[in-house]
Amino acid sequence: MLLIKCPFCGPRPELEFSYGGEAHIARPQDPMSLDDEAWTEYLYIRSNPRGVHAERWRHINGCGRFFNARRNTISDEILETYMIGGSPAPVSEEKDRSPKGGAV
């Protein structure tokens, strides 16, 4: 079970949250002006990366607020959580946890 830091409530177990899919996919301002391809792109196409993924979560069994998280889909590490409408930290600051297993 993931430990997710709600920006409003602090770290809470995953079962308090619901997943909201990929983040930063804004609903088009005027959907009717989009052609079918562009609308399909908005509606169905997701990046599904192997690695860092910006995604939406909602603290549904807590404060009820949506927020964004950047999660590494390989390790499940959550690099940060931030407000809806906010921007993630610059990617250059990507930190990888230093290996520990063999070093003690």
Add this chain to the structure above:
Amino acid sequence: MNYRLASGGRMDRTRPLQFTFDGNRYTGFAGDTLASALIANGVHLVGRSFKYHRPRGFLSAGSDEPNALVGVGGIASRYTPNLCATQVELYDGLVAESQNRWPSLSFDVGRVNDVFARFLSAGFYYKTFMWPAAAWKSLYEPMIRKAAGLGKAPSAPDPDRYTQVYVHCDVLVVGAGPSGLAAALAAGRSGSKVILCDEQDQLGGTLLSESEAVIDGQAAAEWLARAIGDLSALPNVTLLPRTTAFGWYPHNFLGLCQRVKDHLGEVDSNAPRERMWQVRAREVVIATGAIERPLLFPDNDRPGIMMAEGARIYLNRYGAVAGTRAVVFTSCDSAYRAAIELKAAGVQVTTIADVRPSPKGPWIERARAAGIEVRGSTVVTGTTGHLRISHVDLVDEVSGKSETLPCDLLLMSGGFTPSVHLFSQSRGKLVYDEALKVYVPGQSVERERSVGACRGIFDLGAAIASGFSGGLDAVKASGGSPVEEATFVVLAESFGQNGVIGRPGKAAKYAGRAWVDFQNDVTTKDIELATREGFRSIEHVKRYTTTGMATDQGKTSNMNALGIVSQTLGVPVDKVGLTTFRPPYTPTTFGVFAGQSRGDLFDPVRKTSIHDWAEEQGAVFEDVSLWKRARYFPRRGEDMHAAVKRECAATRQSVGIFDATTLGKIEVVGKDAAEFMNRMYTNAWTKLEPGRLRYGVMLREDGFIMDDGVVGRMAADRFHVTTTTGGAARVLAQMEDYLQTEWSDLEVWLTSTTEQWAVIAVQGPNARKVLDPLVQDIDLSAAAMPHMSVREGHICGIPMRLFRVSFTGELGFEVNVPMGYGRAVWEAIHASGKAHDITPYGTETMHVLRAEKGYIIVGQETDGTVTPDDAGLSWAVGKAKKDFVGKRSLARPAMTSSDRKQMVGLLTVDPTVVLEEGAQVVADPQEPIPMTMIGHVTSSHWSATLGRSIALGLVRNGRARIGTRLTVPMPSGNVTVEVVRPVFYDPEGKRLDG
């Protein structure tokens, strides 16, 4: 022969315990396991193998045991199959039985499988039973299931209780062997909040069977006692024996299963049987030790052939010797220690066969000095003995000389495999250590470190030191202040770490099957066959041969299977790869996962405030999401059909009363409430006046119907939204999603009011007459309160929102009162309705009445692929609106195709035939199977009002087919139906305005 020594062991000899195995009575001591007690009674034959039904005995003394699976329990409800006898703690009166044998353990008819072994090789499922296909279900599968298998499931409900607790700690130490204890001491002394768990009944791991090592000037047992004493005295340390860390889940979340009372016997007590600890640890120290590997040689699975270290544990911890005359086959020094200790205990240990060319070193000299013959370059090429080993064949691989020695015990050691399960579950990367010939932890992903033998550190002193350092490292990483490093003076003869994986020596040239996975009956031949047949990936070999897939998860077999694949393919072990370790580490009960969530507590139950009244009237309930809803109210002797017929007639002719409380309700409030509703629903809301209702349809962004419900405008800035019973949470979530993430500029607040309003539907031509005397301040007349209007006022003095709305097609009202007044108001209305024979009705009647009117139910007529137009709801879509959720999708070509399934009515030509919901509709019943299915039946009822059956369905281009006939093919024959408009009763809607 007495297999229990006069002294020694950690059992309590003052507390003898009686137990039975397969009906035979035996005696053991408190502190024994079932396995050690059986061994002390000279019993080795404990099971039959999974596939070939070969006699099997104890292989080890721990949770890695693959053979000794037994059923335990004298009471049917407490019978537990597939328990490891090596882990079952003895209690007085314990009843155990062997498994997978018939008629008895010593004479098992299934043994015939072994004779036909060549037909049961790897992948035999796929090869042998291909044809005829029909025989698979009726013949092959039942036969295989009967012949192969483990224990029987218990036949009675589990009477025990299981609990779950959540805990947080700074440092979780898994495994209380020497390194785990040291880690816990380090973290505990540093003041960290520590949990130390171990799967065994006592903490100590290998120290529990240590004979000669001296730690800090104390014998191992004394040091252990002092360490446990020190840890117990620390208030910040929790010690959890009998607790298996079975699984690692993301973000240092570990599942621990504590066996609370199994060791007390089958007693009733308030204590739970097991407790699941769900631990969120800042840092974890993995100290899970290592598992000794069997050696691969022909017929290496007979009773009496066991791991050298296992025999040593039975000797030192339980004072029991596993045999009288022993031969040892080894590839490393550690087995020499077992041989020397057994010899000293009086076992005739004649020979150590060592696969290494010329074994040298202190252990070899000590063995020779003890009078044990040591032979280098020597391998076992076969064994004999039916229910127990009687002879072993040795070959000197240099001279080629062979010899057969008598024995009743053959000890083996292929070296030790670090228990990396938890590390691997945490997604850490394993690396192959060429010198140790094992995988050890490499790069971490989670916040953990491995110490001691599970990291490949086998020397006792080094293991303790690594444990202490690991504990300090964990303290530091968790933000604590570590105490000083400590040094431990350990006097123990160390071992060179040798060992083999795969076949030892030149064993490949000796004929015969060598068992790799004892529990799943996988032999060297199966794995070699798999590689010959082209399997290369170890994951494929595993699935094809089933090696490593039994309840022991390949603890003793995985590395040997890898070794065979490597040897057969000529590929280095680390290039073969490694199978994935998955939870649980050892079998874990469903009970402990379920915890309290069983029976009545499986799911929360939601009841309306009118529920008890309905129950008192004898209503039959059904589950609708978590709600209990009254389905019908049978009177004496009525079945559902009769009750529904009566309830329908009463509502159509006079008045019915229905509990609609379960409908979802959301209060949408704010300056921009109407704009928000415009965006969320297909309908136009701007012009809806306060005091009016409108039927609203909500789509998903993909254009399909998600929910519907009647919405009341209470004020310019306030809407009372209703949703379907099951859709309430979903609708609120979708609203919140758009409000928070897309339109946060809108001033709107959403509040779930489902639990705040009790809703009483009063429906039928006399509805107004029933309510009128009770309502104080609302004019109910048709002129003052037309269909689809809402008023606020009082009923019986209680504040009310009164909807004039109908889901029956009759004149109808829905009385909304605060939840706590639900029953009182219901009873008042019911009393007022007595004059009109007011009839309570349930969901079944509600379904029939609305189907007669062609009103859809979301989830019944819709299935997530239905657009408003498909459902005949185009009128509810605001054409002039620029945008709403789902609007753009409705314009996609596929959504406007004339070939879409559209909702129609279906009337069977024979009016007495009631169609089955879900039945398919075809145009041409003469078409060969599979026919072209052009639609399906979504609702079907007997309509007492119309004196015939009615049905709704979705049919391709259905509206254009109105007036034509289609066919519903059923097993009993074709049913001809006429396609009609989906309104069967009062199509003009005159009755609504009564």
